Amino acid sequence: MLEVLHKHKKALIRTVGALLLLIGFVIHFWVTPKEGLSEIEIAAANVARMEASVRGDATGSKAQSSNTAPLFEEFKSAREKQMQYLTIIAMVLGGGFLLYSFIQKEKD
Helix, strand or coil: CHHHHHHCHHHHHHHHHHHHHHHHHHHHHHHCCCCCCCHHHHHHHHHHHHHHHHHCCCHHHCCCCCCCCHHHHHHHHHHHHHHHHHHHHHHHHHHHHHHHHHHCCCCC
16 A cells, blocks of 8 residues: 555645645635625615615615624624635645645655
8 A cells, every 4th residue: 555655656746736726726716705795785685674664764775785793794704814814725735735746856
């Protein structure tokens, strides 16, 4: 088993590096926010509109773009930072593995 790992060490390191780079790019493009309102913001605007119609307020019928609690905003920003760090780490490790596999000297 160890002989096979040592024999194909360079190919394994390149494969792991390529996978980490791919994972980094996928996470980056999956997590980046899309244009427009999210489903949560649309739902919050709908709830605010329904509450306003129950109260009978004519001014409350406008959609509120941001009616979230400060704790939720902190959670969203912390999650975005964590995903950015995860993406950066995956890309750096992937690039490092790929560079190491090409620079590594043969010891036959």
